Each structure stands twice: as structure tokens, then as C-alpha cells.
Amino acid sequence: MIPRADANGPPAQPAAPASDLPVLAAVDTPAAPGDEALWIDVIHKMDAVYADLVSSQSALEERTERLQEAHDFIGSVLGAMTDVLVVCAAGLQVQQVNAAMLRLVGGDATDWIGGPVSALFDAGDRATVTALIEAVRRGRPVAPREVRLAGAEPGLGLVSIDCAPRQDANGRLAGFVIVGRPIGELQRAYRARDAANRKLQHTQQQLLVAEKMAALGRLVAGVAHELNNPISFVFGNMYALRRYGQALTTYLAALDGGTSEAERAELRRSLKIDRILADIGPLVDGTLEGAERVRDIVQDLRQFSASREEAPDRFDVVRLVVTAANWVAKTRRTPPDLRFDLPPVLEVVGRKGALHQIVVNLVQNAADAIGGRSDGRIVVAAHAAADRAIITVADNGPGIAAEIRDKIFEPFFTTKPVGSGTGLGLYLSYNLAAKLGGTLTADTPASGGACFRLTLPMDARDG
Template identity: 60%
Template sequence: MVTRLPGSHAALDLVVPKLSGAIEGTGDNVWIEVIQKMDEVYTDLVDSQTALEEQNARLEEAQDFIGSVLGAMTDVLVACDTEGRIQQVNPALEAIVGKKERTLIGQPIAELFQEKSQGVVTGFLQALRTGGKVSQRDVSLAATDSQNALISTICTARHDHRGRLVGMVLVGRPVGELKRAYRDLDAAQEKLTRTQQQLFVSEKMAALGRLVAGVAHELNNPISFVFGNMYALKRYGAAITRYLTACDEEKTRDEMKTLRKDLKIDQVLRDIGPLVDGTLEGAERVRDIVQELRRFSSNQQEQPEDFNVVRLIRTAADWVIKAQRVKPELRLELPDRLDMTGRKGQMHQIVVNLVQNAADVLDGRPDGEIVISGERQGDDIVLRVADNGTGIADAHRDKIFEPFFTTKPIGSGTGLGLYVSYNMAAKQGGHLSVENRPEGGAEFILRVPADVRNEG
């Protein structure tokens, strides 16, 4: 309630007659001076009352605010003095112990807890009195709500404006609530993991769709080679069959010599070995492409294997470039071999995504160029994929590896390629970064361990 100054007008009414009697017979100037002094005193009284009302209003607002905060807390709170007598509790504690604050004020704080926990709470006070530290402990309230009786508490000292210890504040959270929160957190984490995996699969399928034209071209060459060889082998087989049949017909030596020349048997014998070898090579190439496609599209956990990164880069880059409507120039600055032990499918997808990203930036440019370089640096393999495009705007630098971020028109990209590549690099113990090139364009730098089995 607002405190008012009592009887201020009445006091003035008493003063006025006395002053009137005291100055009776004096001049008008003295009387005017007295009246002015009285006005000043009255003004001071009014100002003091106004200031007191304002301070009282602020105090009420502060009390209401503190009360609303305490009421909104789901954690229990108890404040006590240095003797352990309860001074204030919040509604959360009232609900658990089944008692109102007015019945708890002045009671020993230890009585709030079960007998096995009372010594722990008393120890809190003793530690604070001696300047010691109080660690987090689990204690049991003497509660009507048994499910929330066990609470995880922390205790802190309370000091006055002079820094003197005047008590402690104990805050605790029901362990049952913590367990529910942990279960909810685990469920959310599991859902996030599933969603992330679905995003990876979606991006992989989107990338596979973009690569179809390039892969089809890769398959078409060896398949056409195998078909051509098989037709030749079929003709050669017919010639050899005819010649062997003539041998059984007891033809003369001259007739057989003439037939051998007409059927070009000597040429057949020279060509048949290389034809078979070439056919096998083409079939093996088809097999390798199919295996790479299966590895690229597989959702199973990969095991580290030995492979040549240079060959992987050539295959991945060819797939992307051959699928482009306007093909940028591809320049490879690579050694003959860069041997690595890692997850080949993930590396393949990272390279595909980086080359595809560069190709998208250069889409429609007749002077587009992509440069891929690589080298061994200590225990790491460092690959660089650069383009001569417009580079990355400063506003986009911090977002480039975020999921769904894309500068392409709606429907032209998922915005997941670089995000997926960044995470795949991290899973192999590596790192993916990007820089703008001084001469123009962007350069993505992939650094991965040459042997992922040595990582964490």
C-alpha cells in the first residue's frame, strides 16, 4: 500500500494561528515572507509524498515481477537464513511437499527433506559458512508427490549489500522431469538423425538423376565396343566352322589352301585373341561402372577400402561433364596416382557434387572452365575444384554449406549438395572449405586423411 504523510494540512492549520499571533502588529513584508516560507514547506511535503508514492509503486511492481517469476518456475526454490530457517519458497515446492508457504516460514529447511537427505542439506549450509563450494547433489523431499520427490539440487550463498552472508538459496529440479526431458531429447535426436539420413538419400538420388546422361554415355562406349567385337567374332566363328567342316570332307591340299585363303583364316587367327581381350575389357568396364553406380546409390554403411583417387576423380568428372548441355572445359592437374584408404562411395559423391556445383555455376557460358587438382600433403590428400565463374558473394559465404541454401531458381536444385559433401568430408575426418579466386571464380578445397582407419 502507498504510505502517505499524515496530517500535513492539519499541521499547517495549527502553525498559521501561532504565526499570526506572533507577528501581530508587524509589517506586511514580514507577513508575506512567512507565507512564502509556508508555501515552500508545503511544496517540499507534497514532493516528498509524490516521490514516496512512486517508490512504493516501483516496489510493488518488483514484488509482482518476482512473484510471477517464482510462480512460473518448474524447478523448486527455497531461501533460508544462515541458521537454516525457511524464509521463502516457490509454488513448485508447495505442490510437491503439499504445504503452503505460510506454514513453512521459519521452519528448519532440513524438515523439507527425507531423513536420509537432511544431512546433505545441513552440509550445504556448513560449507557456505566456511566459504567452501557446494556441488550438485540428488536429495529426496518429504513429498506427497512421490514421483517428483527426488530432485537434483544446487545451492548458492546469499549476501546482503555489504557482502555479508545472510543465507542460502537452494534450487532443484525433479529427477523424473529430467529423465522425461532426456527421453524427449533422445527421441528428437533420433528423429533428426533419420531426417538427415533421408536428406542424404534425397540428394544422392537427385545427383544420380542429373548424372544419368553422363553415365549412359560411359556405358554406351564399352557396350558398343563389345557389340562390335561380338559381331566380328560371330563372323570369325562361322569362317572357322566352315574351314573345319572342309577338313572332315577329305578335300585336297590345294583345295584346303584355297579355302583357307578365301576365308582369311590366318587373319582370323591373328585377330581373335585381341578381339576376345577387347571384349573382356569392355565387359569389365561395364561391370566397373555398374559397381560404381551401385556404390554411389547405396544407403548401406561403407567400409574403408583401398583405391586410386585420381581414377575416381576422372570417372566422377566425366559423368558430370558429359551430362551438361554446354560442356565446360575440364582441366585435370593430377598425378598418375593418389592412393587412399577410405569410403570410396562417399568420396565419389563429394567429387560429383563439387564438379556439378561448378558446372551449374558455368551453365551456358562458352568459356567455362573447371580445374581439378590434387596432391598428397603429409598424411592428408588435398583436392581442389575451381571454376572461372562469378565467385561467391560475401552475403553467401557463411551460408554456403547450410542445408537447402541455393542461389538457383526454384526447382533447379535441392540446396543439399554442398551440405551433404561437407558432412561426408567431416565423417571421414576431413574438412571442406571454399575461397574466392583472385582471378575470379570460386575454389572448393577438400582435405581428407589418406587413411581414414587412423582417424578417431
């Protein structure tokens, strides 16, 4: 600091300069009184100039520091960006590129700065980039474009770019800022996801087919069992009728052959003609009944297999529920204790095949739930409530644990060992119930076990 002049005395001797700033050299010759005032004035002025210089220097230093901070901040932001960024002058020379861009196009910023902005892009897309910039220059609205970057690895260099004008402090066009979002990775991820989706759908289709085949298998086993009874019945009767026919033919031939009364009586007794005559009626009736049963089963089967295109039809829920439940019960190695709590008839108008499939699935699950338990029991009930038919299938198995209660209707959810269940039974049943205009819900009654409740409209044509 320059020594200050005291208002009442001569100026103090200036000390050695602290900096390179010019200072007035000390003079040791005595000064005239007029000269002294001049000196004081000069020293004051110099002091003021020096103070100004010092304060502008510190302001400059402060500003430089702030500038550096701002520069570092912008640098760190640009460096952290995952989108690519190019700043170019109005003449389209590159002024700035960020790290994300350099990672994709390679090289240092200095390799690109000063060069044409189009060089950053694939030769095939340069015209697109230039057209985009020119549109922005003319103030036209532009939409992002997908372009490839120069020399980027295959699958990595695709970016969706957008461009905005950059103005100087006077509001004049100073250049352009291009920002691009790399979409090569994104596209690859999308493609991988699509492929995984397609694979999943394919697998689900296969599982659905497998489930349908398993259902068909169960159905065929049930039908075979069901048909076996009446057919063996018909066979047995037909063999008996053939024997009866032979006996009657022999007897009639004896009658025609002029045999004696005694011989005829003996023949009648030995051929059991009277028993045959009494038996023929019931035998034919029984055979007819067996044949009718076969016809009914085939009809049931037809309706089941046609369930997809089946039109709503009037049918008896009770009869259908009993048939479906029995089919399942009879195919089990240990037939479950199956009980019914049903009205004599419960007619509804709906799709018989779909209902059959639901009941089969529910009874199948109930039979699985009670397993080989000696006291295992399944109760199938139905009743009408206003415009709905309610069908319940309850069992006294372990019930449905709280943590899986909201999952059991999901496709492929199963707690059964691999190969024993596909987890599609309830999912399909739930959707079939919805298609029938009804609902399917699961309950765990306080008394234990599980109870599935199916509601159906009394007349599906109303819905």
C-alpha cells in the same frame, strides 16, 4: 496568527481568529497590575501551544502526502507487474492482489480481499498452495510449484508460484507474499516452437532425402553412360565372334567333306578365314577389356553405395578423381572442358565412397558455374603435401561473391533457381570431408572463378 505581547507594553488586541483554534477572548475591562502579568504569561503559553499545533499539522500534512505518494508508487509497481502477486495475513486471508492476478482470476480486488488465499487457486491445487505456505511458515526451504489459478481460461491460468514470509516492524510473522509467474503462455509458446521445430526437421529430412535421390539420379545417369560404352563394345564383338564362328564352322565342314584343294582355297578366301583368324585374338581381348571395365564400374558403384559403413581402405585418389569427374562431365548436356593436373598415382588410406561423393559435388558445382560458356573450363588437380593429399577443383566461372562466401557451406543455401539446387551439396561435402579427417574450403583466386580445396589425411587410420 495570535498577536504577540510586547515586552514593554500591554498585549496587543487579538485579531479575529484565522482558524478554528481556540483563542482567548478580548477583555475590555481594565486589569490590575498582577492580573496583567498573568495574562501575558497565559497568552505566551497559548501562543506556544498554537505554534506547536500548526507545525504538527503541517508535518502531518507532509507525512500524509508522502504516504499517498508511497501508496501510489506501490500501486503503480503492483499494477505494472506481469507476475501475479497475493499478499495474505498470517491467518491466510487475502490482503492484497495485483492487477495481473485479477486479469487472470477476474473480479475486483474487493471480491478477494478478506477471503481465503486458497480461493484464488484451482480447487485441485489448493492443497499444494496451503502446503507451500505452511512450509514457509515453518521456515523450511521451498521450491516453486506449478499451480492453476481459479477460473482462468484454459492454457492461461498455469503459474509457477513462490512464497515468502512477511514480517511486521517487530520482526513477527505478519503474513505471506505469494508471487507467481504465468507459464501458460510460455508453455503454449514452447509447444508451438517444438511443433515448428519438428516440422522443420521433418522438412529438412525430406530435403536431405530429395538431395540423396537427386545425387543417386546423377550417379545412375553417370553409371548408365559409363556402362553403355563397354557394353556396346562387348555386344559388337560378340556379334562379330558369332559371325566368325559360323564362317569357321562352314569352312571346317567343307574340309571334312573332301572338297578339292581349289575349292578349299576359294572357300577360305570367300569366308575371309585368314582375316578372321587374325581378328579373333584382339576381338577376344577387346571383349575381355570391356567386361573388365563393366566389372570395375560395378565395383566403384558398390563402394559408393556402401560409403556409410565403408571402412578405410587403400586406394588411388587419381583414379577415383578421374572417374568421379568424368561421370559428372558425361551427364551434362554440354560436357564441360574438363582438364586434369594429376600425378600418375596418389595412394591414400581412407573412405573411397565419401571422397567420390565430394568430388562429384564439386565438379557438379563447377560445371553449373561455367554454365554454357564456350570458354568454360574445369581443372581438377591433386598432389601430396607431407601427410596430406590436396585435391582442388577450379573453374573459370563467375566466382563466389564476397557477401555469400560465408554462407555457401550452410545447409539449404543455394543461389540456383527453385528446383535446380537444394543447397545441400557443399554442406554434405563439408561434413563428409570433416568425417574423413580433412577440410574443405573455398577460394576465389585473383585470376577469377572459384577454387575448392579439399585436404585429406594420407592415412585416415592415423587420425
